[in-house]
Amino acid sequence: MAGMTDETPAGTRPAAAPDPAGDPAPGTPLACDVLVIGGGPAGSTTATLLARDGHHVVMLEKECHPRFHIGESLLPMNMPILARLGLLEQVRAIGVHKRGADFPVTGEPERRHDYNTFPFERALDPRSDHAFQVKRADFDALLFAHARREGVDAREQVRVERIVFGDDGRPGEVRARDAAGHALAFAPRYVVDASGRDTVVGRQLGLKRRNRTHQSAAIFSHFRGVARREGGDAGNITVQRFEHGWTWLIPLPDGVMSVGAVCFPDYLKQRRGNTDAFLMDTLMSQPAVAARMQGAERVGDVHVTGNYSYACTRMGGPGWLMVGDAHAFVDPVFSSGVFLAMDGGEQAARVVGQALREPRRERALQAAMQRRSRRGLRHFEWFIYRFNTPVMRHLFNHPRNNWQVEQAVISMLAGDVFDNPAVIRRLRVFRLIYALTSLALAPSALRGWLRRRRQARVRFEGDTLHRGAGPDGIEARPGTPAPSAMEVRP
Numbered sequence: 001m002a003g004m005t006d007e008t009p010a011g012t013r014p015a016a017a018p019d020p021a022g023d024p025a026p027g028t029p030l031a032c033d034v035l036v037i038g039g040g041p042a043g044s045t046t047a048t049l050l051a052r053d054g055h056h057v058v059m060l061e062k063e064c065h066p067r068f069h070i071g072e073s074l075l076p077m078n079m080p081i082l083a084r085l086g087l088l089e090q091v092r093a094i095g096v097h098k099r100g101a102d103f104p105v106t107g108e109p110e111r112r113h114d115y116n117t118f119p120f121e122r123a124l125d126p127r128s129d130h131a132f133q134v135k136r137a138d139f140d141a142l143l144f145a146h147a148r149r150e151g152v153d154a155r156e157q158v159r160v161e162r163i164v165f166g167d168d169g170r171p172g173e174v175r176a177r178d179a180a181g182h183a184l185a186f187a188p189r190y191v192v193d194a195s196g197r198d199t200v201v202g203r204q205l206g207l208k209r210r211n212r213t214h215q216s217a218a219i220f221s222h223f224r225g226v227a228r229r230e231g232g233d234a235g236n237i238t239v240q241r242f243e244h245g246w247t248w249l250i251p252l253p254d255g256v257m258s259v260g261a262v263c264f265p266d267y268l269k270q271r272r273g274n275t276d277a278f279l280m281d282t283l284m285s286q287p288a289v290a291a292r293m294q295g296a297e298r299v300g301d302v303h304v305t306g307n308y309s310y311a312c313t314r315m316g317g318p319g320w321l322m323v324g325d326a327h328a329f330v331d332p333v334f335s336s337g338v339f340l341a342m343d344g345g346e347q348a349a350r351v352v353g354q355a356l357r358e359p360r361r362e363r364a365l366q367a368a369m370q371r372r373s374r375r376g377l378r379h380f381e382w383f384i385y386r387f388n389t390p391v392m393r394h395l396f397n398h399p400r401n402n403w404q405v406e407q408a409v410i411s412m413l414a415g416d417v418f419d420n421p422a423v424i425r426r427l428r429v430f431r432l433i434y435a436l437t438s439l440a441l442a443p444s445a446l447r448g449w450l451r452r453r454r455q456a457r458v459r460f461e462g463d464t465l466h467r468g469a470g471p472d473g474i475e476a477r478p479g480t481p482a483p484s485a486m487e488v489r490p
């Protein structure tokens with residue numbers, strides 16, 4: 001472990017040594033090299049790699065693993081990261097093999113049973129021809145336990161409450177509280193905020209901004225008895241557009257299917273009364289989804305998340321860095337969240353490790369990380385913002401591989417948006433095709449644009465991601481049968 005020696009880089013404080021029992025005397029903050037806030041994918045990845053690099057890392061997680069979390073569909077670009085962490089086989093053991101994504105044809109009644117499958121093996125320079133669908137409770141617990149095995153002082157049920165910044169603008173002390181209510185203090189040389197939507201540092205420093213271009217909200221649960229696709233495609237994610245947004249079907253282990261709808265906020269605002277009934281009405285209003293859900297039984301709570309698109313105005317500062325959802329989140333349509341969190345974790349580990357060794361390079365390292373991250377996110381954003389427009393629907397209904405553009409879209413679906421110039425070039429061609437198609441479909445393209453603009457202003461803040469009662473106070477319990485086919489609305 002990196003100790004506080006004479007080699008401690010300039011610009012960082014010497015930290016008090018822990019007592020022989022491992023914890024400091026009461027009132028004395030525990031010194032460490034890096035304190036990671038949050039033990040989700042971003043936090044565990046960052047912490048593991050920094051510990052491997054010889055640093056003394058403390059990771060604080062406010063909940064206790066395994067715990068429910070949404071975000072179950074991984075991308076092929078996750079696979080090399082899992083391999084580098086040494087976790088590929090363990091994740092394979094808890095995951096469902098995902099060969100690709102399918103997008104049902106919508107808006108063309110004569111093709112209402114058709115869907116287009118985009119297999120990852122057709123991506124340009126595929127790094128992996130598959131990914132996994134995972135129960136996040138199991139996946140996150142695995143990553144967290146692995147971080148601990150790699151030497152991270154990983155603590156659960158410890159909530160970070162506040163970071164006290166010193167006169168030099170660097171984090172001086174991190175204050176936290178454990179499950180028994182005891183106050184804890186840490187004196188890290190570096191803080192990595194991986195606290196997800198809680199955005200601990202972003203909130204404290206007032207850096208978090210609502211996304212003004214795009215807003216959506218989601219309602220979802222777990223079911224058993226939902227039909228899967230045939231054969232090798234049985235593990236694929238389905239992304240189904242509908243009038244008020246889009247629906248996902250993600251096959252999970254043990255015959256469970258995660259089913260959820262991401263809706264325009266004004267649609268979710270219409271919800272009256274029972275959250276459970278609203279979810280089922282929404283799903284059953286889509287004939288293709290209803291057909292797959294005949295006889296399905298709900299086996300999980302119903303969750304609602306309100307408007308969740310936001311970004312922090314910067315990613316780091318002296319002695320601190322944000323990673324994953326703690327920095328930004330847009331929309332889950334391309335299942336990019338966990339990949340972005342873990343890719344960001346790898347980047348953060350590199351930046352923090354180098355900044356601790358060479359503090360003079362800190363600003364440049366952070367700036368380069370932020371530029372790369374924003375560049376990748378922009379490619380996802382471009383597709384996300386337009387996903388429900390008539391033009392994008394048309395292009396996904398009629399995929400064509402002219403100039404390998406379809407393959408580039410599959411590469412984007414695989415997460416390959418950061419460092420592959422061949423993909424980036426062809427995604428630019430796709431944008432051109434989109435613009436030309438917009439001219440051809442001008443009236444409906446204009447309607448789509450106006451709708452998107454209107455939705456970005458609608459607020460819907462409900463959130464039941466944490467177990468228990470919804471924003472309407474109604475707790476939706478598992479075990480409720482899905483409505484039968486008789487109740488399906490055309």
Ligand SMILES: Cc1cc2nc3c(=O)[nH]c(=O)nc-3n(C[C@H](O)[C@H](O)[C@H](O)COP(=O)(O)OP(=O)(O)OC[C@H]3O[C@@H](n4cnc5c(N)ncnc54)[C@H](O)[C@@H]3O)c2cc1C
Binds near residue numbers: 329
């Ligand atoms: C509806 C919906 C569907 C999604 N579907 C997908 C999908 O299919 N695929 C995909 O890849 N992504 C998906 N996502 C996104 C995905 O959930 C996130 O992007 C991903 O979990 C981000 O990982 P993270 O480690 O940054 O944050 P998180 O996974 O949220 O982890 C943050 C951790 O920090 C802890 N924490 C928070 N505050 C504190 C504190 N003060 N002190 C200590 N600990 C704290 C939390 O308990 C949590 O464990 C979806 C998101 C939504 C909203």
